[in-house]
Amino acid sequence: xxxxxxxxxxxxxxxxxxxxxxxxxxxxxxxxxxxxxxxxxxxxxxxxxxxxxxxxxxxxxxxxxxxxxxxxxxxxxxxxxxxxxxxxxxxxxxxxxxxxxxxxxxxxxxxxxxxxxxxxxxxxxxxxxxxxxxxxxxxxxxxxxxxxxxxxxxxxxxxxxxxxxxxxxxxxxxxxxxxxxxxxxxxxxxxxxxxxxxxxxxxxxx
Amino acid sequence: xxxxxxxxxxxxxxxxxxxxxxxxxxxxxxxxxxxxxxxxxxxxxxxxxxxxxxxxxxxxxxxxxxxxxxxxxxxxxxxxxxxxxxxxxxxxxxxxxxxxxxxxxxxxxxxxxxxxxxxxxxxxxxxxxxxxxxxxxxxxxxxxxxxxxxxxxxxxxxxxxxxxxxxxxxxxxxxxxxxxxxxxxxxxxxxxxxxxxxxxxxxxxx
Numbered sequence: 001x002x003x004x005x006x007x008x009x010x011x012x013x014x015x016x017x018x019x020x021x022x023x024x025x026x027x028x029x030x031x032x033x034x035x036x037x038x039x040x041x042x043x044x045x046x047x048x049x050x051x052x053x054x055x056x057x058x059x060x061x062x063x064x065x066x067x068x069x070x071x072x073x074x075x076x077x078x079x080x081x082x083x084x085x086x087x088x089x090x091x092x093x094x095x096x097x098x099x100x101x102x103x104x105x106x107x108x109x110x111x112x113x114x115x116x117x118x119x120x121x122x123x124x125x126x127x128x129x130x131x132x133x134x135x136x137x138x139x140x141x142x143x144x145x146x147x148x149x150x151x152x153x154x155x156x157x158x159x160x161x162x163x164x165x166x167x168x169x170x171x172x173x174x175x176x177x178x179x180x181x182x183x184x185x186x187x188x189x190x191x192x193x194x195x196x197x198x199x200x201x202x203x204x205x206x
Numbered sequence: 207x208x209x210x211x212x213x214x215x216x217x218x219x220x221x222x223x224x225x226x227x228x229x230x231x232x233x234x235x236x237x238x239x240x241x242x243x244x245x246x247x248x249x250x251x252x253x254x255x256x257x258x259x260x261x262x263x264x265x266x267x268x269x270x271x272x273x274x275x276x277x278x279x280x281x282x283x284x285x286x287x288x289x290x291x292x293x294x295x296x297x298x299x300x301x302x303x304x305x306x307x308x309x310x311x312x313x314x315x316x317x318x319x320x321x322x323x324x325x326x327x328x329x330x331x332x333x334x335x336x337x338x339x340x341x342x343x344x345x346x347x348x349x350x351x352x353x354x355x356x357x358x359x360x361x362x363x364x365x366x367x368x369x370x371x372x373x374x375x376x377x378x379x380x381x382x383x384x385x386x387x388x389x390x391x392x393x394x395x396x397x398x399x400x401x402x403x404x405x406x407x408x409x410x411x412x
Contacts, residue, residue, distance in 0.1 A: 008406070008410075009250075009253070011409045011410075014406075015401070015405040016402065019402065042215060043213075044213060044215075077409065078408055078409050079408045079409060079411065084404070093302040093306070094299070094300070096299040097298065098400070103384030104400075104401060107405070108405060108408065148404065148407070148408070155308060172404070172407035172408070172410075172411060174403050174407075180229050188407040191403075192400060192403065193309060194304070194307070194310075194356070195313045196222065196225065197221075197380050197398065198290070198314070198315055198354065199220070199221040199286055199314060200217055200218045200220075201378035201380075201394040201396060202284055202354070202378065203284050204214075204217075204378075205285065205378060
């Protein structure tokens with residue numbers, strides 16, 4: 001597909017639409033509207049129609065969206081009609097929770113390896129994985145051909161880990177550490193930052 | 207402040223602006239522009255100017271934004287010039303990580319109590335807290351006057367916990383469980399969902 005690039009902020013809303021559609025499907029629903037989606041997500045229906053129109057025609061005026069069809073289309077657009085392998089770096093409390101997180105299933109991702117630099121943890125099992133030494137990180141990423149990593153190490157170690165990951169071919173990093181990573185322009189970084197969500201809610205509290 | 211309500215999607219971008227401004231401040235920077243902020247965040251400079259203009263005048267044409275001033279104003283708009291008390295429910299691996307998370311400091315929030323329904327955990331210390339029995343949840347929330355909760359229980363228990371929280375006066379919930387909570391219209395819910403962030407990045411991967 002060519003044409004002008006879609007702004008990342010628009011791309012960032014597609015997973016929210018997909019999550020809402022998947023919830024509706026699990027309730028046995030078949031048809032929805034931009035109005036209903038908007039009410040659920042706190043986004044205007046006009047914005048939703050505009051966002052979707054950047055990728056194609058997904059509904060007819062007045063008849064709404066077929067939920068299953070739109071969800072399938074969004075999966076293709078987001079390239080998660082396939083399953084992506086992901087490595088996890090850092091298996092403290094947080095990494096352990098991430099390894100056992102039930103939300104990845106059927107949503108396009110599976111963790112294939114977990115690493116920690118604590119000799120006491122190496123060889124231990126977490127979920128279905130045996131924790132490997134971080135020294136093996138680069139070689140394992142190259143062997144497995146993984147492009148995506150989740151980083152759950154302390155903030156003080158996150159940049160060094162990110163450097164090693166990107167050096168080994170990782171192109172997308174989900175960072176749980178409260179720190180800003182510096183990466184080259186061809187690497188994508190997203191942050192799990194609970195405070196951003198909390199601040200969005202306090203605005204509304206009297 | 208009266209006037210038309212600002213869309214929640216706009217409110218949701220303010221914490222991102224604040225985080226970027228705080229990073230700049232910590233680097234000793236004094237002035238920035240909507241262009242620079244936009245490049246950092248993947249949001250158009252026009253969008254940023256439009257968002258900020260809904261709350262007031264924060265910069266002069268051609269001279270950019272004073273970073274410290276704009277950050278202070280955003281803190282006031284988001285009501286985090288004060289510190290909000292937060293309760294944590296669920297102290298498994300994830301809850302333990304949340305209790306020890308270093309990112310809350312100076313950003314408007316402090317955890318004041320942690321709860322779990324596992325008798326083996328009650329009385330144990332996590333970070334600076336002694337884990338309390340979930341049976342005490344409602345009475346403690348009322349005594350402390352807390353309005354915000356973080357929920358890190360298994361998905362199967364999240365709705366019941368949410369019902370108890372809102373019944374006791376909680377008006378904002380940050381949910382780590384991979385499930386959609388049903389709450390009344392005067393309660394705000396945000397989700398920590400790593401998959402949403404991963405899907406936003408796979409879009410860009412070839």
